[in-house]
Amino acid sequence: xxxxxxxxxxxxxxxxxxxxxxxxxxxxxxxxxxxxxxxxxxxxxxxxxxxxxxxxxxxxxxxxxxxxxxxxxxxxxxxxxxxxxxxxxxxxx
Amino acid sequence: xxxxxxxxxxxxxxxxxxxxxxxxxxxxxxxxxxxxxxxxxxxxxxxxxxxxxxxxxxxxxxxxxxxxxxxxxxxxxxxxxxxxxxxxxxxxxxxxxxxxxxxxxxxxxxxxxxxxxxxxxxxxxxxxxxxxxxxxxxxxxxxxxxxxxxxxxxxxxxxxxxxxxxxxxxxxxxxxxxxxxxxxxxxxxxxxxxxxxxxxxxxxxxxxxxxxx
Numbered sequence: 204x205x206x207x208x209x210x211x212x213x214x215x216x217x218x219x220x221x222x223x224x225x226x227x228x229x230x231x232x233x234x235x236x237x238x239x240x241x242x243x244x245x246x247x248x249x250x251x252x253x254x255x256x257x258x259x260x261x262x263x264x265x266x267x268x269x270x271x272x273x274x275x276x277x278x279x280x281x282x283x284x285x286x287x288x289x290x291x292x293x294x295x296x
Numbered sequence: 297x298x299x300x301x302x303x304x305x306x307x308x309x310x311x312x313x314x315x316x317x318x319x320x321x322x323x324x325x326x327x328x329x330x331x332x333x334x335x336x337x338x339x340x341x342x343x344x345x346x347x348x349x350x351x352x353x354x355x356x357x358x359x360x361x362x363x364x365x366x367x368x369x370x371x372x373x374x375x376x377x378x379x380x381x382x383x384x385x386x387x388x389x390x391x392x393x394x395x396x397x398x399x400x401x402x403x404x405x406x407x408x409x410x411x412x413x414x415x416x417x418x419x420x421x422x423x424x425x426x427x428x429x430x431x432x433x434x435x436x437x438x439x440x441x442x443x444x445x446x447x448x449x450x451x452x453x454x455x456x457x458x459x460x461x462x463x464x465x466x467x468x469x470x471x472x473x474x475x476x477x478x479x480x481x482x483x484x485x486x487x488x489x490x491x492x493x494x495x496x497x498x499x500x501x502x503x504x505x506x507x508x509x
């Protein structure tokens with residue numbers, strides 16, 4: 204009934220990709236990259252979240268208005284984080 | 297399906313429009329959930345940057361292996377939910393039920409492991425306000441407050457998710473779903489995936505701050 208059905212193969216491939224990224228994030232955590240450990244960890248986490256949203260949650264195949272809702276939730280999260288952190292990180296204490 | 301037209305609420309033109317509306321409704325709810333957890337993410341980011349050494353000290357008390365098992369368990373549970381949606385789209389409700397049962401089982405494994413972790417934390421005296429005996433750097437307690445509040449709210453969402461999936465199994469067994477109508481399965485899946493995404497961030501936040509020797 205919905206416009207597009209994701210195939211079983213795609214779901215399994217995305218599941219395997221998620222597990223691979225998870226193994227990668229644990230492995231990299233054991234290497235000392237200094238301040239870049241958190242950068243790498245957050246990049247991988249964001250990639251995983253993106254895979255889940257686009258494929259498991261079908262946003263890639265969803266209508267424009269769904270895209271607007273999803274982007275809006277992300278946009279407001281960015282406002283919350285950027286405004287809060289730009290305050291705390293510029294207090295110079 | 298004879299009963300699929302009866303699934304169409306009168307305010308919608310057709311089932312496709314109805315499905316679109318219920319998906320949007322769920323996304324609107326998830327947007328509020330993003331901001332609910334987002335506030336805690338912001339608190340985490342601020343305090344981690346202010347008291348980094350305390351966060352490192354606190355994270356040394358995490359069981360990286362148990363956290364890793366739980367991450368894998370949740371990722372797998374998202375896959376079983378996605379495959380469940382795939383099954384109902386083909387009208388294979390027996391397979392759908394199987395995948396929903398697997399999802400509930402994986403979700404329960406997650407919660408049991410979380411329970412063991414919490415009880416270890418109690419034994420070690422690492423629960424702020426209840427039993428906290430750790431002598432560490434200043435503000436190390438803050439790490440554990442954030443840990444329990446954030447993983448606690450996440451676990452609460454998992455419990456709700458397991459309840460929802462149980463309801464989905466009952467509805468499936470009552471023959472409510474068909475390839476033409478499975479909105480509740482789709483929407484419950486969106487919720488489950490969201491809870492999975494929250495954990496995708498919580499795991500590196502609390503377990504992987506500094507594990508390298």
